[in-house]
Amino acid sequence: MRELIRVDELVKWFPVRAGVLSSMFGGKERFIRAVDGVSFDVADGEIFGLAGESGCGKTTLGRLLLRLIEPTSGKVMFEGKDLFQIDGKAMKALRRKMQIIFQDPYESLNPRKMVFDIVAEPIELNEAASDEAEKEKMVLEALGAVHLTPLPEIMYRFPHELSGGQRQRVGVARAVVLRPKFIVADEPVSMLDVSIRTEMLNLMLELRERLGLTYVFITHDLAVSKYMCDRIAVMYVGKIVEIGSTERLIDRPIHPYTKALLAAVPVPDPEIKVGEIPIKGEVTSPVDLPLGCRFQKRCMYAKEICMKEEPELRKVDDKYVACHLA
Amino acid sequence: MPPLLEVRDLTMHFGTLEGEVNAVDNVSFQLNKGESIGFAGESGCGKTSLGLTILKLLPSNAKILGGSVAFDGIDLLKKGEEEMRQQIRWKRIAMVFQGSMNAFCPVHKIGDQISEAIMLHQDISREQANNRVREVLSLVGIDPSRANNYPHEFSGGMRQRAMIAMALVCNPDFVIADEPTTALDVIVQAQILKLLAGLREKLDLSFMLISHDISTIAEICEKTAVMYAGKIVEFADTLTLFKDPRHPYAKGLLSAFPSISGAKKRLSSIPGFPPDLLSPPGGCRFHPRCPIAKDVCSREEPKMRDLGGNHRAACHAIS
Numbered sequence: 194m195r196e197l198i199r200v201d202e203l204v205k206w207f208p209v210r211a212g213v214l215s216s217m218f219g220g221k222e223r224f225i226r227a228v229d230g231v232s233f234d235v236a237d238g239e240i241f242g243l244a245g246e247s248g249c250g251k252t253t254l255g256r257l258l259l260r261l262i263e264p265t266s267g268k269v270m271f272e273g274k275d276l277f278q279i280d281g282k283a284m285k286a287l288r289r290k291m292q293i294i295f296q297d298p299y300e301s302l303n304p305r306k307m308v309f310d311i312v313a314e315p316i317e318l319n320e321a322a323s324d325e326a327e328k329e330k331m332v333l334e335a336l337g338a339v340h341l342t343p344l345p346e347i348m349y350r351f352p353h354e355l356s357g358g359q360r361q362r363v364g365v366a367r368a369v370v371l372r373p374k375f376i377v378a379d380e381p382v383s384m385l386d387v388s389i390r391t392e393m394l395n396l397m398l399e400l401r402e403r404l405g406l407t408y409v410f411i412t413h414d415l416a417v418s419k420y421m422c423d424r425i426a427v428m429y430v431g432k433i434v435e436i437g438s439t440e441r442l443i444d445r446p447i448h449p450y451t452k453a454l455l456a457a458v459p460v461p462d463p464e465i466k467v468g469e470i471p472i473k474g475e476v477t478s479p480v481d482l483p484l485g486c487r488f489q490k491r492c493m494y495a496k497e498i499c500m501k502e503e504p505e506l507r508k509v510d511d512k513y514v515a516c517h518l519a
Numbered sequence: 520m521p522p523l524l525e526v527r528d529l530t531m532h533f534g535t536l537e538g539e540v541n542a543v544d545n546v547s548f549q550l551n552k553g554e555s556i557g558f559a560g561e562s563g564c565g566k567t568s569l570g571l572t573i574l575k576l577l578p579s580n581a582k583i584l585g586g587s588v589a590f591d592g593i594d595l596l597k598k599g600e601e602e603m604r605q606q607i608r609w610k611r612i613a614m615v616f617q618g619s620m621n622a623f624c625p626v627h628k629i630g631d632q633i634s635e636a637i638m639l640h641q642d643i644s645r646e647q648a649n650n651r652v653r654e655v656l657s658l659v660g661i662d663p664s665r666a667n668n669y670p671h672e673f674s675g676g677m678r679q680r681a682m683i684a685m686a687l688v689c690n691p692d693f694v695i696a697d698e699p700t701t702a703l704d705v706i707v708q709a710q711i712l713k714l715l716a717g718l719r720e721k722l723d724l725s726f727m728l729i730s731h732d733i734s735t736i737a738e739i740c741e742k743t744a745v746m747y748a749g750k751i752v753e754f755a756d757t758l759t760l761f762k763d764p765r766h767p768y769a770k771g772l773l774s775a776f777p778s779i780s781g782a783k784k785r786l787s788s789i790p791g792f793p794p795d796l797l798s799p800p801g802g803c804r805f806h807p808r809c810p811i812a813k814d815v816c817s818r819e820e821p822k823m824r825d826l827g828g829n830h831r832a833a834c835h836a837i838s
Contacts, residue, residue: 246704386561391788418776457709459734
């Protein structure tokens, strides 16, 4: 498959606000290493999952992919163009091709705007329609694509008149109205109830086929990523520790963190119980990272080398794993 | 042995400006000592309201319209507010509220906040209370010396453990846990579920787990009740309910859940959305969304049918 996105050694550090005293007396500036050297590529038409616990940097990474924030260093190539090198005009043209679906359908729709205006906003910002009639046609198409009914009446409703599932559909319609190639879906279903959640997941799969979309799908829920993704990257405190095809990663995890994550997922089957979870302690702070592997303190198998050298992502069988012991 | 908790035909409505909200409607179930029961259902199905009604921790616009709640032979609905507070709440029945791990007061030490709960309910000295705090903290896997920490020094998982410790501090027989793992990461969630299951065994505790996530119920509950629009639609041993669900809503709920294990199969969703409890649909409340609804379903409310082996479901299609 053709490559759509290539991420190369991407880094985003956020400065930690230091107190007046420590900055007066030459305290060292500290950083939250939200994304700390991440490389991968996403093929055209693929659903690429980013999994990991809260604070692992998956949302920050998603925002970098769309250049919603600037990186500390590193590259994101989109269709061969470096997102952080091209000028404003070229970036604006590219933005039509990349969109985002947010986590919370209650917070991410402007309560004062009608559905029509919410979905039409990207068209206006990008001057994508030549006249009002075309704009309306595009909005209607997008709302039809996400199966929002009743059309056209629903265009004139406000978000508070809609259910949670309908709101998230509006969010998806807004994301697809410009016919983008690429969508970052940041926990798009974690706020939704079970039955609506399934509808949304199936809708996103359907839209990939119909509109030829590529997704980066961010979720903390591995059962959802298994359902949605072709490949999954597991992140731990700013770094990818393992990438592989969904089946292989879930059936044969290699990195000790991936193993622990998978072992902890409860199964909706009373005959399958969660066993011992092979992990110690609590999530490592992204501010004061230890020398060597950032997972060492939680790892059941850590050896001397893990305290000294940071493991690089390397190919093991058909996956990429960042572990000295793999 | 009589059941520890027997809820019969419990009905509770909220009075609002727009009308009556049928939050809990004719709910009946039993729980034996040492048993755990899970209440599954989507938001707004009345599962939290049910928990609050059992403890009578209701806002002033709530009305308990009928039924009974017998706990260890005591009719809780006949108890006055003062008696509930002095005899029942926390001493016999405790609750871990939804999101309560964020309910610790940030300017008081964790240990002091837990000992406050004991001092309010038991006539003991501060020293005894502090000893008890250390006991319950180690019971939930927190080093007792951390009693002197403030909430911000605890991680989310530790705060949730501390909340569970607070629920256990007066040695209750029964704990209601409302979405105790919802905001937690998966590894911490697994640890908390293990903790609950372990405590149950160690202390012969009974508990009620309220959760929208059926996999957490499958993990630690012996019995499961599925609620829809204020009613229990199906009740059974957890294994039976997951292997042989009979109510179309319970079936729908189970097949809507992605699983990490097994082959990938297409998930099916339940069309439509739950009804407005201000004016729930007549007949069976699920009929507008039901794939097998017949005429009778919109006219008559289905009765709870006994399917044998403590398995019950309320659906006209079950003969």
